[in-house]
Amino acid sequence: MDRRDFLEKLISAAAAGIALAACSNTSNAQTINSDDSTKNSDHQKESTKKMKIVVLTGSPRKNGNTNYMADRFIAGAHEAGHEVFRFDCAKKDVSLCIGCNHCNMNGPCIYDDDFTQLRPKLIEADLVAFVSPMYYFGFSAQLKRVIDRFYAINGQIKGGSKKAVFMMAYADTAKSEAEAMTAHYKTMIKYLGWKDAGMVIAPGVWTAGAIKNTKYGDEAYKLGREI
Ligand SMILES: Cc1cc2nc3c(=O)[nH]c(=O)nc-3n(C[C@H](O)[C@H](O)[C@H](O)COP(=O)(O)O)c2cc1C
Known part of the structure; x- marks a missing residue:
């Protein structure tokens, strides 16, 4: 040399x-x-990176509390320049997973329904927002049936660098009542290898729109803005 x-x-x-x-x-x-x-x-x-966000809402009430939280979260996310795909589970035609295992947890599903449009969005998402009313201490069935369809893309969404947020509303005022749902969210994203990026938990809201008189709309906006 x-x-x-x-x-x-x-x-x-x-x-x-x-x-x-x-x-x-x-x-x-x-x-x-x-x-x-x-x-x-x-x-x-990291904090200014533009993300692809999927928002999954679970309430059938158009002017309900969690749809308002989703609206505010999306307004904040748009403000920050993120790209948002909203999927209102209650309005969609999504069949219940029947556990046939045709997909083998990573393949085509036997159903060609509205989940088909969500599927690629979930795969490419940087962040998934779960927004649900509490129905008997759990996610609404409308949202849960969509989550269960993750099964067919489990192999493609598990691991990697995805993040998640969680927003929920319920009528009771006791904070402890939210524990089962919060634990479900945390356990699910831990399994998926996703990172929690924030939660907004709104107790004490029962009637549709009651959330507008609380701080939780602003909290949802801030979460979307600062995510
Ligand atoms: C089927 C059903 C089950 C519910 N279960 C609970 C519950 O277990 N605990 C509770 O505090 N509120 C419960 N609620 C009240 C809702 O969680 C509350 O009204 C919430 O704000 C609804 O959100 P939304 O307006 O986004 O639909 C229930 C409401 C319905 C319709």
Whole structure:
């Protein structure tokens, strides 16, 4: 190797070293100022990244509380420049999964219904929002039947870097009443390998539109805006 080759290799090795240090996320990085600024700019890039968002709503009440939360969340997400695909499960023709296993958890489903339009959106989504009223301590059946159809794309949506958010409303005022539904959401996304990006839980709203007199609309907007 002549002197020129040697110098070129040295320069590119040094450049690679700088790049590696910049990408480092180890505890050492926290003690070096230049790495801190890199981390900050990485964080900015992360938080300003435009995402593909799928919003799944579960209420059949058009002017209901969770549809209002979804509206506010979507307004915030649009404000932040994200792309949103809304799927109102209660208005869609989605058959119940019958567990025939034709899809083998990663293939074509025997049904060609409205889930067919949702399927590719879910696969490419960066974030999925689950928005449901509490129906006897769980998700509404309208939303749950759509979640069950995830089975046919399980192999394509599990893992990766997806995020999720959860919004719910219910009539009772006790916070503990929300625990079963929240646990369901958390357990489901843990299984799927998705990261929780926030929740809005609205107790004490019973009649359609009652949520407009609460802080939860603003919370949903903020979640969409800052996601
Ligand atoms: C079938 C059904 C079941 C419900 N189950 C519960 C319940 O278990 N606990 C509760 O606090 N409210 C329950 N509610 C009240 C709703 O959760 C509440 O009215 C909620 O705000 C409805 O949201 P929406 O307006 O988005 O449909 C139920 C309502 C219906 C229609």
